[in-house]
Amino acid sequence: xxARSLLAFLAVLAVIGLLAFGLLSKxxxxxxxxxPVPDKVLPALPAPGRGSIAEYRGKWxxxxxxxxxxxxxxxxxxxxxxxxxxxxxxxxxVLGINVQDNEDDARAFLxxxxxxxxxxxxxxxxxxxxxxxxGVPENFLVEPxxxxxxxxxxxxxxxxxxxxxxxxxxxx
Amino acid sequence: xxxxxxxxxxxxxKAHRYVLFVLIAALVLAAPAVAAPxxxxxxxAIEAEVMCPIxxxxxxxxxxxxxxxxxxxxAKLVAEGKGKAEVKDALVAQYGPSVLALPKASGFxxxxxxxxxxxxxxxxxxxxxxxxxWRRSGxxxxxxxxxxxxxxxxxxxxxxxxxxxxxxxx
Numbered sequence: 001x002x003a004r005s006l007l008a009f010l011a012v013l014a015v016i017g018l019l020a021f022g023l024l025s026k027x028x029x030x031x032x033x034x035x036p037v038p039d040k041v042l043p044a045l046p047a048p049g050r051g052s053i054a055e056y057r058g059k060w061x062x063x064x065x066x067x068x069x070x071x072x073x074x075x076x077x078x079x080x081x082x083x084x085x086x087x088x089x090x091x092x093x094v095l096g097i098n099v100q101d102n103e104d105d106a107r108a109f110l111x112x113x114x115x116x117x118x119x120x121x122x123x124x125x126x127x128x129x130x131x132x133x134x135g136v137p138e139n140f141l142v143e144p145x146x147x148x149x150x151x152x153x154x155x156x157x158x159x160x161x162x163x164x165x166x167x168x169x170x171x172x
Numbered sequence: 173x174x175x176x177x178x179x180x181x182x183x184x185x186k187a188h189r190y191v192l193f194v195l196i197a198a199l200v201l202a203a204p205a206v207a208a209p210x211x212x213x214x215x216x217a218i219e220a221e222v223m224c225p226i227x228x229x230x231x232x233x234x235x236x237x238x239x240x241x242x243x244x245x246x247a248k249l250v251a252e253g254k255g256k257a258e259v260k261d262a263l264v265a266q267y268g269p270s271v272l273a274l275p276k277a278s279g280f281x282x283x284x285x286x287x288x289x290x291x292x293x294x295x296x297x298x299x300x301x302x303x304x305x306w307r308r309s310g311x312x313x314x315x316x317x318x319x320x321x322x323x324x325x326x327x328x329x330x331x332x333x334x335x336x337x338x339x340x341x342x
Binding site for chain 1: 225226237238240241242245265266267268269270271280283287290294298
């Protein structure tokens with residue numbers, strides 16, 4: 001094999017390798033029920049302070065990913081607030097994580113829709129990516145030991161919380 | 173010294189009031205212009221260089237609800253007199269580094285940085301080898317003095333050549 005042929009072969013090999021690497025590394029984050037919840041210490045919303053899901057170990061946590069520009073998130077906020085008020089005595093909490101948003105808009109949203117439950121803020125879509133999120137809102141029920149009990153990629157309403165979320169908590 | 177004192181005697185009372193009114197009106201109208209900082213960049217210039225991270229397109233092309241809020245955020249900063257770099261820094265602080273129209277330095281996107289460097293390195297190597305080979309072949313083809321003497325016309329050929337060339341002597 002001549003030097004020129006060898007060079008061409010190596011170039012083709014490099015391109016194929018690059019494409020294969022691309023296909024493997026572009027794979028979306030997949031999380032499933034039973035997996036540990038993706039967690040990270042995040043700034044509290046409103047500032048100051050920081051928090052994480054791990055702080056609520058021993059409690060059921062309904063993690064809600066939301067953004068101020070998302071219309072279903074506005075409809076969902078009072079539903080989650082009611083759920084929080086009803087269940088906070090029973091070792092259950094709701095934890096909002098603001099994603100894909102700017103802080104001013106997020107704060108304005110919370111002034112307009114006071115939730116009462118704790119809120120964290122993720123810069124950009126870093127947390128959405130960690131949760132394998134495809135949009136907002138999305139909801140994740142986390143067991144007291146930190147594993148995912150339910151993944152719901154969409155808004156929740158009273159009926160959903162009553163029929164899908166409450167039985168999991170009560171069944172434990 | 174009051175306005176009235178400064179102009180007393182120069183203008184009648186009615187004229188004082190008129191001049192005072194005009195001056196106050198001018199100050200009121202000019203105040204916002206003085207207070208508002210001069211824009212250092214334009215909304216369009218920024219929108220052409222940053223992404224709507226959720227849409228995966230340039231902000232200027234995006235029309236999603238998130239993009240609209242991002243545009244409002246940019247417009248606010250531009251109106252505050254922030255420069256292009258400051259606006260981009262603020263966007264990164266709010267929306268993360270993916271807001272910049274730059275590939276990530278990890279995963280497959282890393283190839284956007286590596287491939288040009290690799291291509292340049294290969295080009296340099298290929299060019300160096302080509303130049304070396306060209307120079308070597310040039311040296312091989314260059315005739316030595318003895319070779320040149322051996323190749324020179326001999327005998328009759330040399331005489332005929334000399335005769336032909338003599339026709340062109342000036």
